[in-house]
Amino acid sequence: MDLSQTLTIYGRKPVLEALSDASLTPRKLHLAQSNKPGEIVRQIQSAAKIRGVDIQTHDRGSLSRISRNGKQDQGVALDLFCPQFNSLTSFLSTLETEKTADFRGVLLDGVTNPQNVGMTIRSCCAAGVNAIFYPKKSVAALGPLVIKASAGTVFSAPIIQCDDALSCVTDLKSRGFQIAVMDGGAKTSLFDYHPDTATVYVLGGETDGASPQTMRAANLSLHIPMKNGVESLNVAVTAALVAFYRH
DSSP, X not given: OOGGGEEEEESHHHHHHHHTOTTSEEEEEEEETTOOOOHHHHHHHHHHHHHTOEEEEEOHHXXXXXXXXXXXXXXXXEEEEOTTOEEHXXXXXXXXXXXXXXXXXXXXXXXXXXXXXXXXXXXXXXXXXXXXXXXXXXXXXXSHHHHHHTTTGGGGSOEEEESOHHHHHHHHHHXXXXXXXXXXXXXXXXXXXXXXXXXXXXXXBTTTBXXXXXXXXXXXXXXXXXXXXXXOOOHHHHHHHXXXXXX
């Protein structure tokens, strides 16, 4: 199983819902040996058997390492196959030599509110964004809150997992991508930008925006023009404008 294409969810209700969703592809069910017999646990096991899902039991410590949230996993975790997920290394290794201006990507940098992350993913999926670069550091984890806010679109989203935003920017630039940071203080408007090559738009955190290191490494900065004294937009709203804007 390709770990870069695997999303592990946890919690009894989310796991049961995922096992009951025919559009999802569950691969492995993890149960704590300490689970007490109960109706929902029996339902989870029954659903997994019907789907032909491999069931493994673990001691509590091992399950906590699998779920990465021992306090909230309720003794249950499920590995799901997400075909659009990828690692940055694999994504770059399969790139075509010629990239066109039609390619649009979004990179999250310091977006820590799970609801904002989920809504951003939903907008990007709806707009057909080619890639959502998702750092392991400084961004809300792909957990139940993000999944809920995305209305389930996480499972089919083109999520490219990377270690951190700065190294992602560096690697993308080395392969010819244009990096555009969304910044309220930028001189150029998003709506005046007409890319001639593949562009990745950086969406910064709710309070501080993109990191100074990422901003220095980017090719340019863009802003969204606003009136009536409004200084900034919620990052999820910015994400929707970026995702749906056609140059």
